[in-house]
Amino acid sequence: MGTTNKSAEKRQRQNEKRRLRNKMEKSAIRSTAKKVVVAAQGKDTAAAEAALADMIKRIDTAARKGIVKKNTAARKKSRMQRLINALKA
Numbered sequence: 001m002g003t004t005n006k007s008a009e010k011r012q013r014q015n016e017k018r019r020l021r022n023k024m025e026k027s028a029i030r031s032t033a034k035k036v037v038v039a040a041q042g043k044d045t046a047a048a049e050a051a052l053a054d055m056i057k058r059i060d061t062a063a064r065k066g067i068v069k070k071n072t073a074a075r076k077k078s079r080m081q082r083l084i085n086a087l088k089a
Helices: 006-041 045-065 070-088
Strands: none
Touching (some): 006 070, 045 070
């Protein structure tokens, strides 16, 4: 084969950077979700609500940037909110 296209090489570099950035953000969302669950299991309402606020902020930002789909973001937020509401009841 001949030499590759310069623009194609640049596109590959950009895609790799974006992939890693997206992966990092998704991982952060999962970590904050775990904090919410752990706090809820420990019956720590204040910590759970603080972790939930952080998680909602991260999910909304990721959804706006297209890292996660809008419905996925809504589903994750809803499930965590239900967990907190059950803790309060």
